Amino acid sequence: MSRLQVVSGKGGTGKTTVAAALALALATEGKRTLLVEVEGRQGIAQLFETEALPYEERKIAVAPGGGEVYALAIDAELALLDYLQMFYKLGSAGRALKKLGAIDFATTIAPGVRDVLLTGKACEAVRRKDKSGRFTYDYVVMDAPPTGRITRFLNVNDEVAGLAKVGPIHNQAQAVMRVLKSRETAVHLVTLLEEMPVQETADGIAELRAARLPVGRVVVNMVRPEVLDGTDLDLVRSTPRGALARSLSGAGLGGARRGGHAERLVDPLLAQAEEYAERYALEQEQRSVLTDLGLPLHELPLLAEGMDLAGLYELATELRKQGIA
Numbered sequence: 001m002s003r004l005q006v007v008s009g010k011g012g013t014g015k016t017t018v019a020a021a022l023a024l025a026l027a028t029e030g031k032r033t034l035l036v037e038v039e040g041r042q043g044i045a046q047l048f049e050t051e052a053l054p055y056e057e058r059k060i061a062v063a064p065g066g067g068e069v070y071a072l073a074i075d076a077e078l079a080l081l082d083y084l085q086m087f088y089k090l091g092s093a094g095r096a097l098k099k100l101g102a103i104d105f106a107t108t109i110a111p112g113v114r115d116v117l118l119t120g121k122a123c124e125a126v127r128r129k130d131k132s133g134r135f136t137y138d139y140v141v142m143d144a145p146p147t148g149r150i151t152r153f154l155n156v157n158d159e160v161a162g163l164a165k166v167g168p169i170h171n172q173a174q175a176v177m178r179v180l181k182s183r184e185t186a187v188h189l190v191t192l193l194e195e196m197p198v199q200e201t202a203d204g205i206a207e208l209r210a211a212r213l214p215v216g217r218v219v220v221n222m223v224r225p226e227v228l229d230g231t232d233l234d235l236v237r238s239t240p241r242g243a244l245a246r247s248l249s250g251a252g253l254g255g256a257r258r259g260g261h262a263e264r265l266v267d268p269l270l271a272q273a274e275e276y277a278e279r280y281a282l283e284q285e286q287r288s289v290l291t292d293l294g295l296p297l298h299e300l301p302l303l304a305e306g307m308d309l310a311g312l313y314e315l316a317t318e319l320r321k322q323g324i325a
Helices: 015-027 043-047 076-088 092-099 102-109 111-127 147-154 156-160 168-180 195-210 230-238 241-250 261-291 309-321
Strands: 004-009 032-037 058-062 068-073 139-143 185-191 215-223 297-301
Touching: 004 015, 004 111, 004 147, 004 195, 004 215, 015 032, 015 043, 015 068, 015 139, 015 185, 015 215, 015 309, 032 043, 032 111, 043 068, 076 111, 111 139, 111 147, 111 156, 111 168, 147 185, 147 195, 156 168, 185 195, 195 215, 195 261, 215 261, 230 261, 261 297, 297 309
Parallel strands: 004 139, 004 185, 032 068, 032 139, 185 215, 215 297
Antiparallel strands: 058 068
């Protein structure tokens, strides 16, 4: 199991929810996981029903079996101050640069540098060890940018090549890429059983593979329960209306006479079945596209009561059952 688990997906697919559930699942049985946010949206804090995350590692949950989930919201400006202190020992001079706006300028004008700082902080957490020589975290889970930007975000070495061919920034990018392109990393993509998210997932996987970044698994999120399968739908289509009305009547839903309540129910039920059949066919088609990608495929259910902390633990349990953690 890779120690850095990167989670991406098209906007609206629930990638932050999946990243949070994965962090909980990986922390089960006494493990220690760090959940990292890089987009500044504070989505992790909302999911775990806690205060906004500061730029420090904070314990936010206890997993089944006594494991712990820590979280960190990485701020590019503060990460750059850390970087300047680490390599140049600037200290108060770095804070002075921040007041002058130089830090904001550097992270805005050079997005490649910004991504090096964000990914570098996560990779540092992957490599960090305590005084006994053990890794501080068993796993680091990154809630990464959406699929359309994930390859560029992770492929930081190419991004900074034109900015810094030598020196600390170049060396930092090299160190980050050694982690990101190794077996220590797996990039998972979250999708829905809909045409646009599935196509974006396929495109994202192709880009990641072209950049030689390690693709992990595909997680289909918010899967609605299967009410009727293909055989059931064929039976509905082939059964005469009169037989359906008689079945409804036999179930106590109105009389069997012509024009009775049971007969009036047939058309709305058939229309609902047809609508379901269209969705079922579309979802089966998208499953086939995802299967052809040649990656492990996992499905998480749509939670009828919405997403809350209990639901997050439920999804974590499901991920463990499916062997993703």
